[in-house]
Amino acid sequence: MAPSSTPRTPDPLTTEVVELIGTVVVRYHEEYDEAAARHSLTGAQARVLALLAREPLPMRRIAERLKCEPSNVTGIVDRLAARRLVERRPDPDDRRVKLAAVTPEGRATAERLRESLHFAREPLGRLSPAERTTLRDLLRRMLGEGSGEGFGE
Numbered sequence: 001m002a003p004s005s006t007p008r009t010p011d012p013l014t015t016e017v018v019e020l021i022g023t024v025v026v027r028y029h030e031e032y033d034e035a036a037a038r039h040s041l042t043g044a045q046a047r048v049l050a051l052l053a054r055e056p057l058p059m060r061r062i063a064e065r066l067k068c069e070p071s072n073v074t075g076i077v078d079r080l081a082a083r084r085l086v087e088r089r090p091d092p093d094d095r096r097v098k099l100a101a102v103t104p105e106g107r108a109t110a111e112r113l114r115e116s117l118h119f120a121r122e123p124l125g126r127l128s129p130a131e132r133t134t135l136r137d138l139l140r141r142m143l144g145e146g147s148g149e150g151f152g153e
Contacts, residue, residue, distance in 0.1 A: 031119040039113050044068075046113055048076050049102065052086055053110035056101035085109055 010018070029043070036046035044066070051057060051065060059077065063070040077100045080086040085106035091097040102110060124132060 028119055031117060035113055035116045038116065039109055041109075041113070042076075044072075044076050045080055048073065048100075049080060049085060049106055049110045050114070052100055052102045053107055056089065056099040058091065058097050058099055062100065080106065 032046065033043040036043050039046070041049065047066060048062060051062060057065075059070045059073045062077075063073045066073065077086055077088070080100075081088065084103055086100050087103055088098045089101055091099050124135075127135065
């Protein structure tokens with residue numbers, strides 16, 4: 001049977017869960033931006049630095065992950081490079097492509113930033129390991145990671 005093209009009205013529990021997720025997202029971004037500012041970074045710069053602390057990436061991939069235009073990423077990377085937090089280097093697999101990569105100072109800054117984020121640590125710490133595992137698994141399932149299912153599927 002084909003799914004209905006008419007959106008159904010969410011039940012009160014679904015509405016409450018969506019609102020709670022929204023509140024978590026807002027609080028996370030507020031704290032993230034405040035923590036970034038303490039390191040003299042914008043929120044966008046901090047997010048790029050965090051991405052690059054995991055692995056060097058081409059500008060296009062950074063833009064995809066941040067859901068923005070590559071030209072925006074170029075400016076952010078330029079500002080981070082001016083502070084010697086990131087550098088551009090050739091991609092070893094395709095020398096026509098430049099990768100943005102953290103410098104040792106950038107990695108240390110990303111680590112200090114990550115350590116300064118306290119939102120949800122205390123509330124999550126009050127959950128048992130089993131509850132945190134369940135929450136993680138449910139969030140992954142909502143995002144379609146690992147189960148083959150995502151929103152609307």
